[in-house]
Amino acid sequence: MAAVTTSTERSLNRLAIVGVLIVTMIFLAPIYWIASTAFKPRNLSTTIPPTVVFTPEVSPFVKLFTKRSQLRTPPTPEEYAAAPWWERMVFDGGEKVVRDGKGNVQWSGYPSRFMNSLIVAIVSTILAVGMGTLTAYGFSRFKVKGEGDLLFFILSTRMLPPVVVAIPMFLMYRAVGLNDTHLGLIILYTAFNLSFSVWLMKGFMDEIPKEYEEAALVDGYTRMQAFFKVVLPEAATGIAATAVFCFITAWNEYAFALIMTNRRAQTAPPFIPSQVGSGLPDWTVIAAGTLLFLLPVAIFTFLLRNHLLRGVTFGAIRK
């Protein structure tokens, strides 16, 4: 407002800018520290004072993806010279890359956990958003008896603490052999995200004018055709935003994954903490694993920035 730009107002504004910058720096410091630790040589990751300036290297990522063991004797110069650049980095760290009988490099547990996370998150997102979109349309356009109660029931399933649901699910999965399977986790995440997807999509559906479909019906479309050819394209942005939220939730989920999986279907969130264990962990490797794991979410957050408010309030508050 131009009317109130007095000098006190201007200096208050300047103070606010400084304040915001300080808060932003504090909030981003941990994320910056993860990113910088992921490119440090191991001996610089735990120094006092903390190392801020250093020559970045990719050895943490090499170590993240390979299975390694301690070197008892240093490699011979020939061995060292024959090794590819990335293997030399492991040698430099006092370790060697584990190879099988045929000389193939053994992978660490990380890539398979990352793939599991991708599979489970993508499939459960497709299911939750697909069903959620249909259900939201149903609630948005048709009269449903006890609509309020049904919607509350749907939302309440999302609010249950994971451990509470996990106890009976664990017993049931054990009975039918779904423990430590992708399918088992996909079902759990679909159920968990379904309620969210219904609520968020209902908000988006309510915003699409009914007249669009009515016009299509007048033109001779069936209700089904009107839904697929008129409503769905209109809802595309909403569907994309809902899908990203569901993906992030499934991607980040920890408690169910910890309880329901241990090896074959284990996702990254329970795997990464299990690598810390006792003793002095190699924080550069953990940082590298964390950074790769955070990257998709950070990118999505930027793409989603205009829908965040809606997403965190289940579609109740728009802008």
Add this chain to the structure above:
Amino acid sequence: MATAVMTSLDPKSRAAARGMSDIAIRNLFIVPTIVFLIVFNVFPLIYSLGYSFTDFRASTNSPANFVGLQNYRALLNDPFIWNNFAITAKYVIVSVVGQVLVGFGTAMLLNRTIPFKGLLTTLLLLPMMLSMAVVGLFWKLLYDPSFGIINYALGLGTFEWLANPRMALYAVAITDIWMWSPFVMLLSLAGLSAVPKHLYEAAAIDRAGPFYTFFRITLPLVAPILMIAIIFRTMEAFKTFDLAYVLTSQPTTELISIRLYKMAFQEWQTGMSCAFAYIVLLMVLAITNIYVKYLNKVKER
């Protein structure tokens, strides 16, 4: 539940005449979701309600014996469980109050003419989108007494955070505040930007002081949306598991979810843990009910 959906819809409507009837489409769209949630959420809970009256242990093959309300009685008389509730209450209060102060404060700062406001807001929102377990874990390094950057930045020497029984819960709460203040900030910003500007101009003409303006104009108008943030965060903090579980194993940070997890999956007291889960479940449903009422109230405005 499925029959509740079958209400009549005007069968003479134009759409009903062509293709599938509206009622058929509505049921086709809604019933699968309801059935899915009943099968995978309600049925397991009925299953565990049954077990909550038994002495079943999932680690043995011995059959479950019916023990009536004994599990519930034992839990409610167990001083250790009450201690877990007390720890959780303390954690919820510290972390939610912290989030409201930091989040609302930051929103007040951002609610001015700030260059790159959009970019800064998005950057500030980043923590809440990240995985609690994975990023929370990294705070172990930040809190490290000998080479953590927190002690270094604050000049605290080798102050113990996570290994100190009295400090650990606060350390977990601080990480939670870092992650979730952005949530309160986001909602507060929405509330603040909805306050009509003419109210501030009128207050300025009346020479109202900044305190008067804040307490009589800003706060009352932002209160409903802030309340949503508070209820939602209270519910989430009450359920906290990931963060406390990866950061510490102190008895002083044993929140309800952690106790429940240990009872069910480490001590294998399955029957007892089902009863415990039910007690927690009822509490969460009560808060959810309040939350939804508030959401609808704000929606109606």
